[in-house]
Amino acid sequence: MNNYKFEAAQxxxxxxxxxxxxxxxxxxxxxxxxxxxxxxxxxxxLLAKGRVYAAEYELKIALNIDPAVSYFYLVMARICIFKxxxxxxFDSCNEALALNVESAEAFLIxxxxxxxxxxRKESLECIQNAAQCEPESIDVAVAFGEFYLAQNNFNKADKxxxxxxxxxxxxxxxxxxxxxxxxxxxNIEEAEYHAKFVILQNPENQAxxxxxxxxxxxxxxxxxxxxxxxxxxxxxxxxxSSLVLISAFxxxxxxxxxxxxxxxxxxxxxxxxxxxxxxxxxxxGIPYYNKTLKKELEKFSFNPHF
Amino acid sequence: MSNYQIxxxxxxxxxENFIVDPIIILLASIFxxxxxxxxxxxxxxxxxxxxxxxxxxxxxxxxxKEVIISFIGSILLVGLIILFLYFYQNPxxxxxxxxxxxxxxxxxxxxxxYLIVFTQANSYSIHEYLKEQRDDT
Numbered sequence: 001m002n003n004y005k006f007e008a009a010q011x012x013x014x015x016x017x018x019x020x021x022x023x024x025x026x027x028x029x030x031x032x033x034x035x036x037x038x039x040x041x042x043x044x045x046l047l048a049k050g051r052v053y054a055a056e057y058e059l060k061i062a063l064n065i066d067p068a069v070s071y072f073y074l075v076m077a078r079i080c081i082f083k084x085x086x087x088x089x090f091d092s093c094n095e096a097l098a099l100n101v102e103s104a105e106a107f108l109i110x111x112x113x114x115x116x117x118x119x120r121k122e123s124l125e126c127i128q129n130a131a132q133c134e135p136e137s138i139d140v141a142v143a144f145g146e147f148y149l150a151q152n153n154f155n156k157a158d159k160x161x162x163x164x165x166x167x168x169x170x171x172x173x174x175x176x177x178x179x180x181x182x183x184x185x186x187n188i189e190e191a192e193y194h195a196k197f198v199i200l201q202n203p204e205n206q207a208x209x210x211x212x213x214x215x216x217x218x219x220x221x222x223x224x225x226x227x228x229x230x231x232x233x234x235x236x237x238x239x240x241s242s243l244v245l246i247s248a249f250x251x252x253x254x255x256x257x258x259x260x261x262x263x264x265x266x267x268x269x270x271x272x273x274x275x276x277x278x279x280x281x282x283x284x285g286i287p288y289y290n291k292t293l294k295k296e297l298e299k300f301s302f303n304p305h306f
Numbered sequence: 307m308s309n310y311q312i313x314x315x316x317x318x319x320x321x322e323n324f325i326v327d328p329i330i331i332l333l334a335s336i337f338x339x340x341x342x343x344x345x346x347x348x349x350x351x352x353x354x355x356x357x358x359x360x361x362x363x364x365x366x367x368x369x370x371k372e373v374i375i376s377f378i379g380s381i382l383l384v385g386l387i388i389l390f391l392y393f394y395q396n397p398x399x400x401x402x403x404x405x406x407x408x409x410x411x412x413x414x415x416x417x418x419x420y421l422i423v424f425t426q427a428n429s430y431s432i433h434e435y436l437k438e439q440r441d442d443t
Contacts (some may be wrong), residue, residue: 019435022312029310046312051428054314242420246413253409279336283329 002028009041016172016202018045036065036072044075047082049204055079070100077109086113104130108143115150123147138164142173149181157181172201179211183218191215196300199293206235212293230289233282245282249275315436316429317365324363328423328430331356335419350383350415357422366429372422379418386411 005028012021025042032038039062047055056079062072073096080089090113096106111126127143134140145160161181164174179194192215198208213231217224236244252275260268311317318325335353338344344352354376361369390407393400 023439026310026312033310042312051312051314051432054312057313239421239424242417242424245420246417249416250409250413253412254406257405257409276336279333283333 002031006038009038013041013045013048016048016205018048021045022049034065036062036069039065040069040072040075043072044078047075047079052079052082068099070096070103070106073099074103074105074109077106081109081113081116086116089113102133104134104137104140107133108139111143111147115147120147120151136167138167138171138174141167142171142177145174145177145181149177149184152184154181154185170197170201172198172205175201176205176208176211179208179215183211183215188215188218196297200297200300209235209293227289230286234286234289245279248278252278314367314428314432316367316433318433319363319365321363324360325430325433326360328357328360328426331360332419332423336416347387350387350411351380353415353419354380354422357419357426361422361426361429364426364429364433366426368425368429372425375418375421375425379414379421382414383411383418386414 005024009021009024009028012018012024022042022045025038025045028038029035029042039058043055043058043062046052046058055075059072059075059079062069063076066072073092077089077092077096080086080092090110093106093110093113096103100106107126107130111123111130114120114123114126124147127140127147130137130143131140141160141164145157145164148154148157148160157177158181161174161177164171165178168174175194176198179191179198182188182191182194191211195208195212195215198205199212202208209231213224213228216227233241233244252271256268256272259271331353335349335356339349343349358369358372358376361372366372386407390404390411393403393407
């Protein structure tokens with residue numbers, strides 16, 4: 001029974017249904033609270049939902065129970081990347097590789113870190129190492145595709161992304177990459193198809209939401225700007241959102257005060273109300289944007305042509 | 307039904323019905339002062355107390371963080387209000403400074419509220435998700 005549940009949790013996790021994976025793992029942990037693997041997988045899913053503190057806590061439990069599992073260090077590397085601690089992420093990848101020299105995922109995470117540091121040569125070497133470990137892996141093909149897309153080598157990127165989609169047409173990362181590639185090639189309709197496909201699979205995929213807003217921007221500048229603004233605001237962290245709204249309040253209030261001091265009282269009043277409009281908008285606008293997005297996605301139908 | 311509790315999951319108190327979306331408290335604290343002015347500087351301390359009570363009923367996993375933000379925010383607010391009253395009673399330089407001090411006081415209040423609300427919002431969204439699940443079963 002537990003094996004069956006664990007397989008389900010792994011499947012949910014792989015397909016991006018992180019809440020379902022978390023619920024299943026909680027049920028498993030209720031029966032077996034000392035299972036390191038359950039804690040490790042739970043940590044990875046919590047991280048995917050942005051619950052970093054809980055992810056770190058669960059990983060700590062997993063490592064206390066069994067510190068010799070390579071996968072745990074990969075989760076730790078992802079947590080470190082999330083917290084922008086690239087050095088520790090790199091060390092965690094090395095620890096994962098010390099426990100399992102053939103961990104393609106560790107090489108791919110290292111490649112990501114190199115890409116963030118703009119070290120292209122090292123990044124490519126890591127992807128090549130990953131390819132040696134797992135030549136048929138979709139993740140490796142996607143990594144090659146992303147690398148070549150970043151170099152604007154569209155032909156090579158296209159080849160790798162098609163290979164990945166040929167292996168699994170529903171893979172989230174491969175579809176996202178195809179969407180980005182098609183947008184760069186100016187094939188808006190195809191790009192939109194893949195973006196919608198990814199968002200339907202995982203509504204919280206920020207990269208897909210960004211791609212979708214870029215597509216909207218290409219179609220209609222004004223509507224696209226609105227779309228991009230909302231997608232940006234929706235993805236801001238709590239502290240950043242607070243700072244943006246407070247900065248807006250300060251700017252409008254001080255401006256209104258200065259205009260008032262200059263004797264333009266009615267204009268000063270309208271400026272001070274602008275902030276209130278912004279507050280009302282942050283309350284109504286974002287849910288409206290989410291509703292519009294949902295409506296757009298409802299029209300989506302899977303097309304085997306793509 | 308699982309009974310394993312993840313560390314960031316809230317542990318609501320029995321009076322769960324009093325829990326509201328923290329965004330509602332924030333909006334109320336912005337718009338209610340336009341309609342009525344609560345006594346004893348109420349517009350400054352009432353929303354903070356309401357948010358803390360909400361965090362307590364919710365069993366928010368970040369309640370101590372919320373308390374610390376409230377504490378620092380309240381100290382800053384008290385200091386700024388004292389400064390405002392000082393300049394208010396001393397015309398001259400005060401005439402120029404008081405309108406801007408009023409803006410800074412408001413900004414400090416809103417920043418404190420925003421930080422508490424956004425911190426509490428994580429616990430609230432997990433609470434809503436778990437409640438939905440409980441209602442389904």
